[in-house]
Every structure is written in structure tokens, then in C-alpha cells.
Amino acid sequence: MNSSSKTKPSSLIGVGLRHSHYSEALAPKGPPVRAGNSRYEEDDTHTIDFVEVHAENFFAAGGATHALIHDIAQAYPLSVHGTSLGLGSTVPVPETVLQQFTKLVKSTQPMLVSEHLCFNRADINGTVLHSGDLLPIPYNGDSLRTIVAHIQQVQESIQRPLLIENLSAYITPNQLLAHSKDDMTEFEFLVSMCGSAGCGLLLDLNNLIINELNRKTTNPLDVIQERLNALPPHIVGEIHLAGFTDQQRVTTNAKEISSPAQFIIDDHGAAVSEQCWQLYEYALQKFPSTPTLVEWDTAIPEWSVLVNEASKARAIAQAITG
Amino acid sequence: MNQDNPNRDSALQEYQRQMVAKIFQVELSRDLENKTVDADKPKPQETQAANATGFPIETATQAALNVYTNNFIENGIRALSITFPTVEGFIGEDSFRMLSRRFLKYETKTSFDWAEYGSSLPVFIADQEALEEYPFLSEVAELDWAIHKAQREPDKPFVAASFALLESGDTSLLRFLPAPGLQVFKFWFPVSDLYRLIHDPSLQSAQGALARQTLLTEIKIAISSAINSSSPRSLILWRPEYKAQFEYLSEVEADVMQQLVGHASVDAIIESIGTHNIDLVAWLSKAISNKYIFCVA
Secondary structure: OOOOOOOOOOOOEEEEOOHHHHHHHOOOOOOOOOOOOOOOOOOOOOOOOEEEEEHHHHOOOOOHHHHHHHHHHHHOOEEEEOOOOOOOOOOOOOHHHHHHHHHHHHHHOOOEEEEEOOEEEEEEOOEEEEEEEEEOOOOOHHHHHHHHHHHHHHHHHHOOOOEEEOOOOOOOHHHHOOOOOOOOOHHHHHHHHHHHHOOEEEEEHHHHHHHHHHOOOOOHHHHHHHHHHOOOHHHEEEEEEOOOOOHHHOOOOOOOOOOOOOOOOOOOOOOOOHHHHHHHHHHHHHOOOOOEEEOOOOOOOOHHHHHHHHHHHHHHHHHHHO | OOOOOHHHHHHHHHHHHHHHHHHHOOOOOHHHHOOOOOOOOOOHHHHHHHOOOOOOOOHHHHHHHHHHHHHHHHHHHHHHHHHOHHHHHHHHHHHHHHHHHHHHHHOOOOOOOHHHOOOOHHHHHHOOHHHOOOOOHHHHHHHHHHHHHHOOOOOOOOOHHHHHHHHHOOOOOOEEEEOOOOEEEEEOOOHHHHHHHHHOHHHOOOOOHHHHHHHHHHHHHHHHHHHHOOOOEEEEEEOOOOOOEEEEEOHHHHHHHHHHHOOOEHHHHHHHHHHOOOOHHHHHHHHHHOOOEEEEO
């Protein structure tokens, strides 16, 4: 089930498709459908090769979203991105949720299927509470065994490999519980996970940048590039690009819990950051022809702005692949 | 699961429980909290960060936890505003945010999907003294929730040809299969008009100001009547296509529909229609054309 650079689609550029863009993205005059491994010498520099949808938005048993996902899948190759399975949780994935995820994957036959390196729920006083968030796990053998077992369970159900996205996090597990320690680095964990589970890696460059900025790393891009050098190219199945809101400019409501100023929040609320573009150029040289997706989830701009971001990614990819 | 060190699984579980408990701002019960890891028992100074209830957590850690708590609250508010748009329409964004923040502590999130969260908001609203100036708001929330649920119900095929079975089949064994999400509700307040007031586009424009004022007057009268009324009105909600619809029913029509929802046989429904002196042909014609019923089987 290993992903391979020889078999993955080449240089496809996509965007995260969100509710506010449905009508424009699906308009009859919209982007032409491309077949899997199209090249980019064509005249249109503003096309989108694939779109990513969040799986949970299409979990309803019936109704309008069923017709919608059918329309989206007719218009674009799909990437189905799960956000709720919490595969690192010690509490199992419920069968009903796994069935919803599997049904969506089987009915839409997406080109990519992905989830996150995280947990999201726990048994609190006899009830499993679900945070609805992507929470960090310690990088140790126990976490590895837990997430590998759950990845394999999902892969068996959907009958295809998953891509697992590296996480942005504001806390390390041992900050909360001192004996919840790391035995390995994040990248060692990711490599072991991909090897053991037969999954691939969804390399989120923005998450790597945010983590280093929040750690106040002096030369974050240098540090990240060094880590990327140690990553086996064959495991990288997709790249995510995004930006983040300049927290200095955000005024918080005094009545709410404010976001601590020392953290950059991974809000996908701005154009792809300059650091992210720089890192993308570097990453594509290491992992050429990797499908790439631009995410923008809050303060969502006009569709044309998002498409323009995708065009920037395409220009970089073209420059590198020649 | 861990063959090398059976306590390490507990460490992972313990961390995950601590983290989620902090986000939800709930206390772990002492029994569970004391189930710590013997082999890897934290040192006294480590306990400061580990304890869920009694000890201060370092500022940086607390700041990080606040980010997650804030994410949870913001996601919850966003989800509730999608599920309960009419409630938000009446009380406004700021009040809705305050209501949602309190509600997020009242109904714990056990579902994977935010779309399945919020079933107890109508009951919660009914208990909020601060919302007394909106006596109808609990019923509006109930309608929002019913619409939301109906629009997620499994699709069903509308089988026009199946109605021929009413001529040829054994009606004691046949049943009318209702539209997705079909339910009969009882509401004291004029929820249908209240819903229109918030969602009807023609009432939101400057040209619609007069119509809006007229509707508001009618609603005020209806609310006043509701408070003094001895019985609620019946409303049928169903999903003929993708969008849920609803309308008031007479009490005798509601009685027939309740039997249909309860999977009564065609014979029993026909008998009920006769008892209530309803015109069978007219009733059936309306039920099919409105798509209250999708099939006979």
C-alpha cells in the first residue's frame, strides 16, 4: 500500500473548496475538467486540477450535500480530507463514523484521501467527549502503535492508502503530563508511521512553519529544510500550502478568551505566506511533482483570489519541473 | 497494547484525558485521576503540570490550552449558528455568541460531527431568564433543529406507480411511506410566521417594509393569543426534495398524519379519515401532490 513517486499524479495543483465558493467553482463556465496527469503547457493558467473537501461536510445520510458532492466530483478530481477521525486517540474509531467515511470515499473515488496526525477525544468520567479539534500526540512507541492500528483499520475499510498530515500544535504532551514523553522526533515518528501503516505523508508546510515560529526558532526555514532532507521522498503524497493571520493586527473581544499573543494561530486566514512559498520551492526540489493544495479556511477571499494562489503554486512547480 | 511497558498505554490515555478535560473545562473524577502510572510515576514538581484539578498549570501551558478552548468555543458557535439560524436572527450575533458559550458547557459534545450537536438547545433556551423577552425562542429553536435534522435524513425515492397498489393490493397490509423527516409537531407560538420574518427575502428589503410591519403586527397578536391559548397548533414538517418544508395542519389532519408517522396500515388511516369526516380523495391527492407520502408498500 506504499505510495510511490512513480505512481502518484504529477504536478497537480488544487484548492480547498469551501461553501462560499460552491457556486463559482461549479458554474458551467468554470474550469475545464482535467484528466489525472495533465501537463500545464495549456493556455489557461487559472485552472484548478483538483479540489479538497472536508469529509464531515458530506457525512449526512441524505439531502442536498449528496447531490452537491456528486456535482463537485463531476467537475473536479477530488481530495477527501478527514478532520474528525482522530486516529491517534486511544478511544477507538466508532464503526458508524468509519462507515460514513468509507461510504464517502467509495462513492466519490477521490484521487487522494487524507487525515491528520492527531487525537481528538477521550473518555472523561465515563463519557467520550469529542473536542472537534486536532490535538497533538506524543512521539513515542505507544502513540505509534495506536495510530498505526487505526490507520490500518481505516485503510482496510476504504481499501486504499491514506495520507496523514503533520500537525500544527501549541502544546507538547509533556507540558501537560510530564511522563507523556517523546521517544523520537516528529519526522522520525512520521517515517516510522508511514513504514508501519503503509500510508503516505501529507506534508503541510504551513504547519511546520507555524510550529517553528511559535517555538521562536531563529532560522525556522533552515531548520525545516534540514528536516525535509531526512525525509524519504517516496512517502510524500501531497503538499499543503497556507497562510496565517498576522496576530498583531487582530483585536480580540475582551469578553472572550483571548488568543495569547505569543502564539501564531493556524487559522488558514490569509494568502500563502512568503515563508511558505520559499519552503515550497525547496520542498518541490526534494519531492518533485507532488500534488499541491492551497488552503484558505477563514476570512475566505473571492474565488479568483484563491485561484490566483493556485496559479502561483503552478508557476513554482513548472519552474522546478521544467 | 504495549508489551514492553503496560503502564505506558495508561500514560497515553491519561494525557489524552487530561487534555480533553482541560479543553472542556471539566474536572476528572478522582477515581480516574488517581489511576496514575506506577512505573513512571511523576516527580512532585512534575505533578504541578499533571494535576487536572488542584494545582496551577504553568502560564505557557495554560496559554496553549486557552488556544484549544477558544478553538472549541469558536467552532461550537459557528456550528450552532448554522444549525439555529432563526434563533440567531432574533437575538443577534452578540447575544447568540453568549448563549452558545453557555450552552457549550451545558450539552457536552460527544458527537464526531458538529452537525449532530445541539439537540438540547430548545430546552436550554427555555430555562434562560435572560431570554424571557423572547418567549417563543425555545419553539423557534425546536423548529430550526427539526429542519436541520430533516435536511440530513436519508433520501427516498418517490414512487408514483406504487400508489396503484391502493386499487389492487391488500390495504390492511399496505402502508404509506412518508417523506424524509416527516414529523408532526405541536407549537404554541406562531413559529411559521416567525421563521418567515427572519428568512423570507422579500421581507428584508426596503420594498418589503410594509409587508414586514404587517407580519410583525400579526405575530404580536398571535404571540399574545398563544400565551392565553388552551392548546397548541399542529405543524407538519417534511422534506419533499432537498429543502424541508412545513405548514400548519388542522387537528384532525394532524391526527391522521400521526398515525401515518406511526406506520399504521392504509386501512387504519382510511378508517381514521372516515371518522374525522375528511374527504379521502382530497386528502390522498394533497398528500401525494405535496409529497407528504412517497410510496405505498
